[in-house]
Amino acid sequence: MNGAYTNGVNNMVSGSLPLRKFLAPEIILGDGSRSLIAQYVLSLSGRNVFLVSDPGIFKAGWAEEVEDNLKNAGLDVVIYDDVSPNPRSTEVMRGAELYAENGCDLIVAVGGGSSMDCGKAIGAVASNRCSVLELEGVDEVALPASPIICIPTTAGSSADVSQFAIITDEQKKRKFAIISKTMLPDITLIDPETTVTMSPELTASTGMDALCHAFESYVSNASSVMTDMFALEATKLLVEYLPKAYTDPDDIMFRNKVMLGSMYAGLAFSNASLGLVHAMAHSLGGYLDSPHGECNAQLLEHVVAFNYSRAPDKYRILEGIMYEKTPQKKSGPDDLIHELRNMTDQMGIKPGLSNMGVKEKDIKYLSENAFLDPCLATNPRPATIEDIEGLYHGAL
Structure with missing residues (x-):
């Protein structure tokens, strides 16, 4: 060494x-771990999944593979792929509205930091019934978000293991941070195989x-x-x-x-x-x-x-x-x-x-x-x- x-x-x-505290989600690490998604959704009692990703991840095949896995297990899936590289507050709000309209009960985010941050913020907005702008800062999320499982497809953002969600306020042209233990995913499936398409x-x-x-x-x-x-x-x-x-x-x-x-x-x-x-x-x-x-x-x-x-x-x-x-x-x-x-x-x-x-x-x-x-x-x-x-x- x-x-x-x-x-x-x-x-x-x-x-x-x-004195320090240390928080982390449940982590399943290893090649092929993404194939366990339905098992872990069911372990959290999810039935109607809100799948957050972006067009590039669908084109690469990873989000579609997760969608098929969930449907083959008899789960309902609502797709939300309107996520920008730097996710916007309006995208979060549209996602939260769609989540509520479809009676979803769990979020699966597949992609890089943008998809995962957007998914985490959607869950917080849906639970707290507020504007995402009201959640800015440290420990401003009053009610826990919906259960969320992340599958990262890049090796960098680490949104799948962090208490942070970074969102763009497009009106003021600035990014803001939501920092809360409620932003920690419940489970993250870290599968290095998903990074080969980068x-x-x-x-x-x-x-x-x-x-x-x-x-x-x-x-x-x-x-x-x-x-x-x-x-x-x-x-x-x-x-x-x-x-x-x-x-x-x-x-x-x-x-x-x-x-x-x-x-x-x-x-x-x-x-x-x-x-x-x-x-x-x-x-x-x-x-x-x-x-x-x-x-x-x-x-x-x-x-x-x-x-x-x-x-x-x-x-x-x-x-x-x-x-x-x-x-x-x-x-x-x-x-x-x-x-x-x-x-x-x-x-x-x-x-x-x-x-x-x-x-x-x-x-x-x-x-x-x-x-x-x-x-x-x-x-x-x-x-x-x-x-x-x-x-x-x-x-x-």
């Missing part, structure tokens, strides 16, 4: 343990989202020995196997390792929260409808440089995992940033937010929204609006 990794874990488990570009961007989850949860001011364990193991797996999955997408072993890393990272951030990378990425996604994983990949190195002085020991441990050697005790962020840049270069992610359509005139509004994002609360270094503006400018 990597020396820096081992020493970091030993340091973290010594001394006093602050393009190399999607593999890279969703995988970098997972790596950001690991980095940000590890340096979060709400981290714990439990979340650190998952964050470090996620980093180890993703650094080694994500570039391999990008280069050789048909190798199921690489897909398995990346999916496992994504799950570990999700368990870490669901309980330790995130930081400035995600606050800024959410703002970009809400305003410009930018791909979330790509936003994170562009911003991570800039936020690492900003945060480094507040968590140098932890960043050195992350650097040690990436380098597979013990970093210098007085090293700065440059070596770690160099390794992150090498990784994104390997996977064809060109640096620069301007390549994604971000312009100088957008930065003020983006910074104001990022400053209000709840992920900023757990960033290891406090950031002002002016700090955030500077980081956006630096990332252009």
Whole structure:
């Protein structure tokens, strides 16, 4: 095992343990686990299933396979595939209306983070009979949502194991977070086989989202020995196997390792929260409808440089995992940033937010929204609006 990794874990488990809680859904992990969907729907007493997905997942065959499995078990299925890459509040509200009209009693979400976040939000709206906008924030969901089972088809968002649902308020061009233990799925069927239809570009961007989850949860001011364990193991797996999955997408072993890393990272951030990378990425996604994983990949190195002085020991441990050697005790962020840049270069992610359509005139509004994002609360270094503006400018 990597020396820096081992020493970091030993340091973290010594001394006093602050009080922390840890939440996770029931997880069924392994190739072919998606075929168990009807069994688990019945275990939750579901009879009339609301299947949330998107057209791309139906085209790939995964959602249709789940639908057939459910119908063959004698279950009724209502399809809702009107989900955008960054799910809109209007899509959630239409889904909740359709759910109620058809008397559905359980939600199955098949897809990436968008389908799963939309499905989770639909359940909360249906139970609380309110606008999804009223659920924004921490612990604002009064009544538990309908039972929900997730089947992720990307290795990155980890919406299937997290307390978060991220929705776009299209009127204000911003993303907002619903953070509540009621957002945890009841069951998640994590089947790496579903990721083989991802393009190399999607593999890279969703995988970098997972790596950001690991980095940000590890340096979060709400981290714990439990979340650190998952964050470090996620980093180890993703650094080694994500570039391999990008280069050789048909190798199921690489897909398995990346999916496992994504799950570990999700368990870490669901309980330790995130930081400035995600606050800024959410703002970009809400305003410009930018791909979330790509936003994170562009911003991570800039936020690492900003945060480094507040968590140098932890960043050195992350650097040690990436380098597979013990970093210098007085090293700065440059070596770690160099390794992150090498990784994104390997996977064809060109640096620069301007390549994604971000312009100088957008930065003020983006910074104001990022400053209000709840992920900023757990960033290891406090950031002002002016700090955030500077980081956006630096990332252009």
